[in-house]
């Protein structure tokens with residue numbers, strides 16, 4: 001369904017409900033589960049350590065970027081071109097690009113691992129329904 005002008009569709013990372021937000025939004029209150037959720041992409045260009053990340057957008061780790069986090073939940077997908085060390089639950093497809101280094105468990109509907117990527121450790125559960133995100137929360 002196309003979004004109206006100035007808005008975009010997001011999928012709630014907590015309940016997988018879909019709703020629209022004004023395009024520049026950073027966070028929003030989900031109309032279905034009424035929880036405040038982040039709706040912006042998390043972009044890592046340098047080093048980011050600690051905590052957990054939960055967003056209705058995507059998590060992007062650029063080349064040279066290093067993301068180390070206890071737990072990452074991204075409703076729209078994850079793209080890693082740098083290094084990542086985390087347990088990741090993604091509602092969208094995951095790309096582990098050339099030069100990427102991956103350490104940690106992954107649950108996602110699909111994953112693409114490009115030649116040149118390094119997987120150091122982790123249990124991958126691919127093809128899990130998006131509802132796994134809500135269940136895991």
Ligand SMILES: [Zn+2]
Pocket residue numbers: 012013014015016017030031032033034035
């Ligand atoms: Zn919700």
